[in-house]
Structures are given as C-alpha cells and as structure tokens.
Amino acid sequence: MNVSIVIPLYNQLKFTKLCLESLSAFGRSGAEIILVDNGSSDGTAEFLAPCSDMTVISNPQNFGCAVAWNQGVKASHGEWVIILNNDVIVPSQWLDGLLQFAKQEKLDIVSPAIREGEYNYDIEMYAREYISKMQNVKRLGIADGICFMVHRSVFDKIGFFDEHFRIGQFEDVDFFRRAKMAGFRLGITGRSLIHHFGSITQKAIRKDKVVRPYEEENRAYYRQKWRLNRWKRFWERRQEKWDHFVWRIVEKTFYSHTLKEKWQGGRLRYH
Secondary structure, rough: OOOOEEEEEEHHHHHHHHHHHHHHHOOOOOOEEEEEEEOOOOOHHHHOOOOOOOEEEEOOOOOOOHHHHHHHHHHHOEEEEEEEEOOEEEOOOOHHHHHHHHHHHHHOOOEEEEEEOOOOOOOOHHHHHHHHHHOOOOOEEEOOOOOEEHHHHHHHHHHOOOOOOOOOOHHHHHHHHHHHHHHOEEEEEEEEEEOOOOOOOHHHHHOOOEEEEEHHHOOOOOOOOOOOOOHHHHHHHHHHHHHHHHHHHHHHHHOOOOOOEEEOEEEEEEO
C-alpha cells in the first residue's frame, strides 16, 4: 500500500501508545509510519528507541506542527500522505475507506468522520454500525486537521506547510485554503471513522504560562497573509456556519449520525 502516515508527538505518551497500538492492530495495513518527536520530556524518546519498524525523527525542542509535518512529509515515500494526531484511535478499514472515497470522488485531500471526547464505547462495533449507515455521506470542499490524507501531487504543486505558524493552529486551515485555490478537491467521508480524544497536546501547551500566546499570533498572521478584513471574515464565517448547519441537519435527520460527533456533557452531540 503506497501510503505514509505522519504523526507529530509532543509528550502525551499515554495517547501515543494507544494510537500506535490501534494502528498496529487494525489500521496500518502496510503503511509507512513516520513519528516526529518535538522534544518530548515524558519518556517518549525512550519508548520510540526500539521502534525499528517505523521512521523516527527527533527534534531537540518543540518546533511546532508545521515544522514536524514538513519533516515527516519530506521523509515519506507514499503516493498518499496522512497527517494524523497522536491522540487518535483507529478501527479496522479506516484507511481503506479513505482511499476508496478519494478514488471514487477524484479528491486530493480527504478526512474521515470523527467521534470526539471520552473513549467510552467499542470503536470496532461502533464503526461497523456507523459506516453501514454513513458510507455514502460526504461533505465536499473541506477537510479536518485532526486527520487528513493528501495526494503527493498537492505538495508538488503548492509546497509544504507554512512554518510561520508557531506551535500549532491555522497551519492546516492555511494549507487547505492554498490547495483549494490551486484547484485541488477536498472532502470528508462517512466511509471512514476515527476516535479523537480532543486536542490533548494543545490543551497541555496552553497551560504552560511560559509559552507565548501562539494561537493569537497565528490567527493574526493568517488574517494578514490572506488579507481577511472584518467583512471578509464575517462572510466567510457566515457561509461556514450555514454549510455546517445544513450538513448537520440533513445527516442527523436521514442517517441518525453526523460526520462530526462529540461526547460532551454526558451525551453524544452532533456537529
């Protein structure tokens, strides 16, 4: 299978182990695995040392998502490159679903459906039931930074991730915007489902008072780069909210699921 999976790491070893265990048990299917450790200090480096069946790139400090993603992509060999958060668990067939959807719809960037929050269910059983109902459901024109599969031709044409974005936030949105402007097609599919615990690394970094307010800085840089004044931001947000509202209502009404679900406040919520 001509697929590479790039996973950036910064501490959170517990979640990294769960992610790699699920890939090994269900979802690797011969794909090349590239782990980029951004200066972890919680035993991640020691855990990765014997992982001879994977490519490990070790950075002396946290260079951020964009740098780590670029390192992983440049070290990869697959026709398709999957960027995957380390706080993710995958079931069987998740990779086949992405590849089938990309081929059928002739897409260049593809994301799976996502259930987020507490891991309080059997993902194998849930995924089978979910995909049986949602396999033909799609949202075109968007992708999700938690997990997205990119055809090599996209990097060849528009380049890599913008490393001006510090730590994390907006580098994925910027990349998707550039890809769409270059004529590439994006989509999210119900043929593939993953579990996402929910921005575990970003939440931990935000608690560190020593770190500069990178999220605000990245937001300002993104707006300046794309010349997004107040009115442009207003209309883009309005269109985005309307699209998601329609998708959510249609999917929940006809399929009893949505392509983005989150366990919150003791119940499953639909987005």
